[in-house]
Amino acid sequence: MKPALASLYQAIELRQPIPPLLIGERMNANGSKRFRDRLLADDWAGCVEIGVEQEKRGAHVLDVCVAYAGRDEKHDMLELVRRLAGTVKLPLMIDSTTPEVIEAALQIYPGRCIVNSINLEDGGAYLRRVCALLKKYGAAAVALTIHKGGMAMQAPEKIATARQILDIACGEFGMRPQDLLFDALTFTIGAGDETLRDSALQTLEGIRGIKAALPGVGCVLGLSNISFGLAPASRKILNSVFLHEAVLAGLDAAIVDAGSILPLAKIDVADRETCHNLLFDKHTDADKKPLTLFIEHFQAKAGTTPEKANADAEAKKPAEIALTDRIIEGSKEGLEDLLEILMRRMPPVEIINRILIPAMREVGELFGRGELLLPFVLQSAEAMKRAVTLLEPHMPAVQEGHATKILLATVQGDVHDIGKNLVDIILTNNGYKVFNLGIKVPAEVIIEKARELKPDLIGLSGLLVKSALVMKESMRQYREAALGAPILLGGAALTRKFVALDCAPDYDHPVVYCADAFAGLQAVRDFEAGKLRSTTFDTAGAAPLKPGLKNLEIDRNQPVPAPPFLGFRHVRDIPLAEVFPYVNTEALFRGRWGYRRAKLTAEDYEKILAEKVRPLYARLQHDSVSEGLLQPQAAYGYFRCFARDDEVVVRDGQNEYVFGFPRQGAPPHLCIADFFKTEAEGGDIAGFFVVTIGAQLGERTQKLFESNQYHDYLMLHGFGTEVTDALAEYWHAVMRHELGIAGSEPATKAGFVTQDYQGSRYGFGYPACPDLGAQLPVFALLKPDALGITLTENMQMVPEFTTSAIVAHHPQAKYFAV
């Protein structure tokens, strides 16, 4: 009896009089987006329609693959098989690797199916299980030449594997050789992969060998693999020529997009020859590889524009490399297609482990060497996140329990979260489970959450000097709470020395200093490898230098300027046009945004600035104005005061407020109080201000972060930070004018940085006045609440983009560190 398949309506012979038997490949949840979308929407009629279309395009058999993570494969297979059985005339190929699904489908199908596929990957257990079903239901099967060591690459290996499968299927289970279609496996020759250069030849040899060595069996190929990575038009031609060659070698069936195969007669001789040279690895040119000639030939033919040529060069990259490049370039373009190609070759977890993580590591290394700028790191993180999101539905959901868990928080009293969020991004994208507790998190909450979530590691962030102290002081609390997890510490206020000497000794598990997010990633890896140790510090190191003159005599005879008014005032409509010129674009571009020149030449850096950075800045200015994201406001005032030792006592009507300031421990032993006259000297005038750009911009950045738009988030955030700073700079200038001390204003922006004006302003929380508690009297004096500015119990100002300062008019008053 001739081997045949059958539906309710007709029988189709496995050996077509004019080979090959065409098996339609479009009903595949992994290979066809159109089909997948319909499947995910439970649009069964739509799925069946794709089957009908293929029938019209000339397919003889329909492959049905519904395996898709998160869906019930058995349910979907039964649903579809039932519907197809009644509506299409063609017999089906049940494409699944789950024996239960295969059996269920075979049970209900009213005809004779072929199963795709069996193999020897696990050494034979799966093969035997499916063969028993094949025999029981009388089905045919596609057998892939995959053995325990993996996919058979060379012809002899393909033939040997086929023989082993045949021995089991026919020898042990009594199947007929005619009902086996061996797939000698096709690998792409379009990707420039040297190891695959002769793979078409090996496949053709394999087919020839299998047919010769194993009488009666058939051969099948998944055809389109051969040309992955090439331009679509040339793919069609190469696929068709390859199919022709394979049929000559003895191929009986092909899994294809039926309508896309061209009859050989329709392919011109030059095209055919170019394809032959590529398929048979025939070198006809001393310098150029067959692949290069192939690409050039079809490019010239298409009369390709340079743009398209570029796209083709792009397309000829192996998908692995293309994906790596996407991550490093931070581009999300074509990610879906690349992942789809790769998923045919490896499971999603492998794509993450073998391609995405190494790519992100490379990004980290480039960043570490200063060869990649921060904005690009964020774009890479976004691309990575997007790729992971695309892969997620294809991954088994069990992962969670295994992934190392990290709890992240910015410590009490600290709002800085950009760094911590960056750590979140990098760890999450590397497959770790992150619990991000947010900002200003008290030690008690960290302990409570750690008990609840049982993280493997705890990461704390803090950028204020005060936060470093908070970390130090809470170590004992964490030890007493017996958290049992190593603690990673990061943030600009910390040093290796501080962590090693002040934090680590008070905790009973490793305490590790992380200079950046990638150091954090490394620490997590070290933890997994069981080699995470506390940070150590060699105390023999040199003491750091403190800038500033060592002998400075403060002039006590400085005249006190006349304030325009006493008390506070609120200003609601500050024109942005006045503020923007004060934006410190150097700090914005290089600091906040991370567009550093680093190793670039001055010309190349200028090019980036001109093409990218300045236009972005202009756009943000424009958009933030037109969308009303900036509402600059100020609460400010002038008050009588006098210095008393290290304090400045401020009088407002009946009320008296005392501001305490630290004094330098080393010469010249400065303290902010030194810049104000004592009561005996006649007292003085102090200015204060609180300025804000309002809440809108902060809300917008929050949204960007939540929707994974890290790059835009950092750009807008940095912009907001610097506009806030510019507003402070502008308002300080306004106050100098009002005080009549604006005689020597800086001529350039750099002059504002170095304070080439009379006096200074000191922000609360900054080195010369680190006590954030001073915000309370500032709020009492200026009543910024009326502008919607409030103070949290941890002395943080809300909205986020708000800053406050005390203004000193003394010419010797400049920044200094305590």
Add this chain to the structure above:
Amino acid sequence: MTEQKLQKFICTNCGYVYDPANGDVMSHVPPGTAFEHLPEGWVCPVCYVTTDQFDPVD
């Protein structure tokens, strides 16, 4: 022979420019000191960040 002009560096955090021609008088760094030769432990005189936060500038 023309004298090689020393590269200026800018603080990426605050915009302070270290110009070797001027040195940093406040921190006793004499004029003519190349950025690379600043003393160990030198920080930005304006915002106190370390030298790794600096970027070449013209």
